[in-house]
Amino acid sequence: MKINFDKTEGLVPVIIQDSKTLEVLMLGYMNQEAWDKTQAEGKVTFFSRSKNRLWTKGEESGNFLYVEDTHIDCDNDTILIKGTPVGPTCHTGSRSCFKTNYNQNFIFELEKIITDRYDNPAEESYVNKLRKKGLNKIAQKVGEEGVETVIAALAETDEDFVNESSDLMFHLLVLLKEKGKSLADIGINLEGRHIKKL
Structure with missing residues (x-):
């Protein structure tokens, strides 16, 4: 399936899930360029709305998210990435951006x-x-x-x-x-x- 970036004004939400535990780690956004870079490099790259540029998760901290598998939802406007985290995912130092029971x-x-x-x-x-x-x-x-x-x-x-x-x-x-x-x-x-x- 092809992602419909036009449907959502160029950005689609991306759910990151631990490929082993299936724990939801974070939510980000991608444009076409971020999606292409993610697929090419095997590391999750988002489009940062606050920085207004591409942002590879871990580019400063080293806590990369390596892509294991990708899925597109039935409406072609949301991406699910199952990945392997290196270190904590959240900028607070937590494993997940959500307070889940790990x-x-x-x-x-x-x-x-x-x-x-x-x-x-x-x-x-x-x-x-x-x-x-x-x-x-x-x-x-x-x-x-x-x-x-x-x-x-x-x-x-x-x-x-x-x-x-x-x-x-x-x-x-x-x-x-x-x-x-x-x-x-x-x-x-x-x-x-x-x-x-x-």
């Missing part, structure tokens, strides 16, 4: 942290210490935490159950990373199972 999506951030620990190992990092022990130990930890989660569910407090479930999820994320898999792989698999049962 806690529910922290699991995706944790996956990024684990990946960073693999890419940039640090001696004091628990992930690094666990990784050095190898696949068998990582898998064993998932088994141990799974058993402890079951015990907590059956015989301990709700707080204990949440804590043990958190330990299980963390170690499962490390195991996924060790096996070269991700939460996205799990999501795709679960979606496929769901579709087959419809």
